Amino acid sequence: MEGKESILKINNIEVKYHEVILVLKGVSIEVPGGGIVALLGANGAGKSTTLKAISGLLKHEDGKVTDGSIELMGERIDRLEAEEIAKRGIFQIIEGRRVFEHLTVEENLRVGAHLRGNGKAIKERLEMVYGYFPRLKEVRNVTAGFISGGEQQMTVIGRAMMAQPKLMLLDEPSMGLAPMLIKEIFDIITMLNQKEKISILLVEQNVKLALTVAPYAYVLENGRIVMDDTSEKLKENPDIRDFYLGLTDVGGRKSFRDVKHYKRRKRWLT
Amino acid sequence: MDLFLQLFTTGIMLGSIYALVALGWTLIYKCSGVLNLAMGELTLIGAYVCLTLYRWLNPHMALNLAFIMAILFTLVIGAILGLLTEHAFLRKMIGEPVLSVIMVTVGLSFFFKGTIFIIWNPDTQIFTPRIFPLKPLLIGNVVIGQVYLWSFIAAIILLVVFVSFFKYTRWGLSMQATADDEMAALSLGVSAKFVYALAWAIAFMAAGVGGTLLGNINGLNYSVGLLGLLVLPAVVLGGLNSVPGAIAGGLIIGVLQNLTGGYLDRFFPGGVKEVAPFAIMVIFLLFKPYGIWGWERIERV
Ligand SMILES: Nc1ncnc2c1ncn2[C@@H]1O[C@H](COP(=O)(O)OP(=O)(O)OP(=O)(O)O)[C@@H](O)[C@H]1O
Ligand SMILES: [Mg+2]
Numbered sequence: 273m274e275g276k277e278s279i280l281k282i283n284n285i286e287v288k289y290h291e292v293i294l295v296l297k298g299v300s301i302e303v304p305g306g307g308i309v310a311l312l313g314a315n316g317a318g319k320s321t322t323l324k325a326i327s328g329l330l331k332h333e334d335g336k337v338t339d340g341s342i343e344l345m346g347e348r349i350d351r352l353e354a355e356e357i358a359k360r361g362i363f364q365i366i367e368g369r370r371v372f373e374h375l376t377v378e379e380n381l382r383v384g385a386h387l388r389g390n391g392k393a394i395k396e397r398l399e400m401v402y403g404y405f406p407r408l409k410e411v412r413n414v415t416a417g418f419i420s421g422g423e424q425q426m427t428v429i430g431r432a433m434m435a436q437p438k439l440m441l442l443d444e445p446s447m448g449l450a451p452m453l454i455k456e457i458f459d460i461i462t463m464l465n466q467k468e469k470i471s472i473l474l475v476e477q478n479v480k481l482a483l484t485v486a487p488y489a490y491v492l493e494n495g496r497i498v499m500d501d502t503s504e505k506l507k508e509n510p511d512i513r514d515f516y517l518g519l520t521d522v523g524g525r526k527s528f529r530d531v532k533h534y535k536r537r538k539r540w541l542t
Numbered sequence: 543m544d545l546f547l548q549l550f551t552t553g554i555m556l557g558s559i560y561a562l563v564a565l566g567w568t569l570i571y572k573c574s575g576v577l578n579l580a581m582g583e584l585t586l587i588g589a590y591v592c593l594t595l596y597r598w599l600n601p602h603m604a605l606n607l608a609f610i611m612a613i614l615f616t617l618v619i620g621a622i623l624g625l626l627t628e629h630a631f632l633r634k635m636i637g638e639p640v641l642s643v644i645m646v647t648v649g650l651s652f653f654f655k656g657t658i659f660i661i662w663n664p665d666t667q668i669f670t671p672r673i674f675p676l677k678p679l680l681i682g683n684v685v686i687g688q689v690y691l692w693s694f695i696a697a698i699i700l701l702v703v704f705v706s707f708f709k710y711t712r713w714g715l716s717m718q719a720t721a722d723d724e725m726a727a728l729s730l731g732v733s734a735k736f737v738y739a740l741a742w743a744i745a746f747m748a749a750g751v752g753g754t755l756l757g758n759i760n761g762l763n764y765s766v767g768l769l770g771l772l773v774l775p776a777v778v779l780g781g782l783n784s785v786p787g788a789i790a791g792g793l794i795i796g797v798l799q800n801l802t803g804g805y806l807d808r809f810f811p812g813g814v815k816e817v818a819p820f821a822i823m824v825i826f827l828l829f830k831p832y833g834i835w836g837w838e839r840i841e842r843v
Contacts, residue, residue, distance in 0.1 A: 329725060332725060354728045354729070363730065370723050373722055379718075383727065383730060384730055386712060
């Protein structure tokens, strides 16, 4: 991670829900300015919690960063309200395609520009979003609750783009989508990163895809970062191949029971 | 048939006032999930404020102008009171159990009632001098009191203003977004707290004007506050969290009240008119618990 100035720095944070449930137990992550970083891990590892800690949405679920710090371009943000953090340019795309169901697609996009001023600027950004997602233009006047899952995913990404983010936190954008659509969406994510210079922290269960898009990745397990490296190296790592890519040399994906068994035998090491 | 038309028309006009107050109630519920049991007192406060302003302004300008100015100032004061109320009493309750929040609104209703009758005389007061001519208009075979007609027009104008606000302005859209998915709205930098405060401001504004119009029709005393109760059957019919539903519910209750009053009062003298909306609400709830326009989650097919 040397070389580039980092936009986001998470220093050894600890996160608790309801003041007692300890979910993150020392997580450190760095996102270089203009980069894409992937955050991988099994269900319940604490990936979404990490994103919520950054965006400040944690407070809304009675969670709190109880130790460590989060810095955006050198400035501490972990005590700020979600609204303040958004003003500074961090936008989280919550998992599960959370469109505003009763608003039209275009109204959804407009809400995305809530913090970003006047009519003309909004028009330009709308055109920009429709440029990336021509499909959204076709359904612009349809109530968002009734469009397809892929279109909903595009709507929530487009909605965040309306806000002119510096850093986008993407939570499992591929979840529940057909492979063709997943590819389309990931191509656009790459383009956003390159053309719009948006830094991205990407949470994904689809590890193969994540390692293709992001040059660097962290692995989270049980609230701890257990490994981080370039995607090149991670793809070759036998544990990653085994658990996440399902590419054991023996072949065939292991069942969850096997994985658990395996875990007991051999813990992740950094 | 003439009787029916007569009752129906006045019912719609009365109902437009209920619709206004119901919109305010629904907005608070929709945006913040608070079941507000102090709505009646909000209508009373607005009505008394407006009456006081009217008496104040009246010597200095034409009657109509004085009344319009009084209503405009009532809107402004309502907005301020709404913001203050939310800030002082409800902000702390965010995230508390629903029942506790309801109890806070009950407390608020007592608090407002007490304050109102410390400031203002509880005897029935009328808007004097009369604002609208007493001479009724005849449209076809239907006789319409001018005060009803003008109240109807005022209520409709305000309804249009509020609905346009939701549809076309930044904060209007953000309020709808918060009602739909608060977390997602927060993630875009929408301040949920300010949305709640706005909802209370609009509720105060709508209720204040509703109370004024009703007080101007029937005379102003505590009974205008019962409007707050009538709002419940209206919003239940409309499905609690739907703005168009609340408006339709208000209109329906107005018509129902007038029809039952006109046709049934002969057989059950006394309070049929007052009871009917609630009776219908109960029956309705048995069959359609989500109201006519209530949100059930949108399920894609
Ligand atoms: N609001 C909450 N209150 C209490 N515990 C929570 C809350 N949200 C999450 N948790 C717990 O924190 C842990 C991590 O949850 P998180 O949602 O961050 O996992 P994740 O890695 O995103 O998982 P998934 O892949 O299933 O989305 C889980 O054990 C979960 O039960
Ligand atoms: Mg998650």
